[in-house]
Amino acid sequence: GIQVEQSPPDLILQEGANSTLRCNFSDSVNNLQWFHQNPWGQLINLFYIPSGTKQNGRLSATTVATERYSLLYISSSQTTDSGVYFCAVRNSNSGYALNFGKGTSLLVTP
C-alpha cells in the first residue's frame, strides 16, 4: 500500500514561533487530510487538501501532488497547538483506506 512518512517526528517550540511539518507519500493521491490529535485522543480535521494551498487562520497547508509531498505551516504557535499532527492519504490503488503517517508530536512551551 501507499507509504506515508512525516517529519520531524518530534518538535518543541516556544510560543510565538513558526513551524513547518512535512508529509511525503509514495504514490499519487486523490485524498489527503491533515489532522490534529488532541490530548484526549480526538482527531480534529485541519485540512482536506489533495492538491493546492489552503489557509485557515494561523494554519496553512500546501500539497504538491506531482512531487508527492504536503506541508503544514503553523505560524505564531500557541500552547493549545500542542499535540500530534497526522497526515493521511488515499488513492484508488490503495483501496478505501486512509493511510496515516506516524505523526509529528508538537510541544509548544510558554
Next chain:
Amino acid sequence: DTGVSQDPRHKITKRGQNVTFRCDPISEHNRLYWYRQTLGQGPEFLTYFQNEAQLEKSRLLSDRFSAERPKGSFSTLEIQRTEQGDSAMYLCASRPVTEAFFGQGTRLTVV
C-alpha cells in the same frame, strides 16, 4: 453536536471476555471506517463500510474481530476472547464523499 459519536468512551475488560463498541456516524454520511491506534503510532485501518456493505477488511482484522453496519446507519465492532494486545484506542470515522471525520474513540484496556 452532530459529529461522529462513539460509545463507550472507555472500556476495561478481563482477558478472554467479549466487548462490543458502537459508532454513530454523521447522519448523511454513507461511508464508515474503523481504525485502531496504539500508543505512539498513527491510526491503522481495520475495516470500511459503504452503506451496509463491508467492502474492505484489513489483515489486522483477525477472526476474533467482527464489524457490522445493519441498515447502513450505526456500526458495531465486536472483539471476542480479548487479549492484552487488543488494548488500544478504537476510532470510527465517517465521510460523505471526500473528507473523513473522526469520533472521540473508545479506549480499550484488557487486564
